[in-house]
Amino acid sequence: MTPLLRFYSVQDAYGEFSNFAPYPVFLDKKRWPTSEHYFQAQKFLDPKVQERVRCASTPLLAARLGRDRRQKLRADWESVKVSVMRRAVEAKFRQHDDLAKLLLSTADAPLIEHTDTDSFWGDGGDGSGKNMLGRILMDVRTILQTERRP
Numbered sequence: 001m002t003p004l005l006r007f008y009s010v011q012d013a014y015g016e017f018s019n020f021a022p023y024p025v026f027l028d029k030k031r032w033p034t035s036e037h038y039f040q041a042q043k044f045l046d047p048k049v050q051e052r053v054r055c056a057s058t059p060l061l062a063a064r065l066g067r068d069r070r071q072k073l074r075a076d077w078e079s080v081k082v083s084v085m086r087r088a089v090e091a092k093f094r095q096h097d098d099l100a101k102l103l104l105s106t107a108d109a110p111l112i113e114h115t116d117t118d119s120f121w122g123d124g125g126d127g128s129g130k131n132m133l134g135r136i137l138m139d140v141r142t143i144l145q146t147e148r149r150p
């Protein structure tokens with residue numbers, strides 16, 4: 001059986017799969033320093049707030065701004081957040097061929113965002129989480145595998 005592939009910190013193995021990894025994405029006619037910047041900015045409809053998130057100096061600061069509930073979260077966020085993440089992650093791997101190759105090199109290994117601080121995007125630390133980021137990465141991998149099959 002293919003071993004599980006766990007990732008989380010950018011500095012550790014397969015840290016490139018984290019949204020905090022320094023791979024810019026071009027989306028909506030703008031450059032976003034990381035997929036995390038893009039994802040967090042989409043929580044807001046106010047273009048000024050989005051721009052503030054886009055210009056955050058690190059993905060952690062972008063995440064802090066995105067999580068700051070003093071700013072009004074868009075009303076439909078819960079229903080759109082997975083498709084926003086899918087868009088960000090797919091753009092990241094399509095726009096960086098080295099990353100696409102790394103993702104493809106994982107073949108059919110289950111990809112797990114391993115963290116006890118996140119039980120929606122990650123595995124919750126004990127495997128009880130939804131691992132939505134891992135699932136999206138595996139979906140993107142399947143798309144790339146299909147497209148690149150000789």
Ligand SMILES: Nc1nc(O)c(N)c(N[C@@H]2O[C@H](COP(=O)(O)O)[C@@H](O)[C@H]2O)n1
Pocket residue numbers: 008009018019020036039063066067113117118121122133
């Ligand atoms: N590196 C890192 N640090 C954290 O504190 C995290 N929660 C995560 N997980 C990522 O956070 C993003 C989701 O943020 P929200 O909780 O929805 O604001 C997403 O990119 C997860 O993969 N990573």
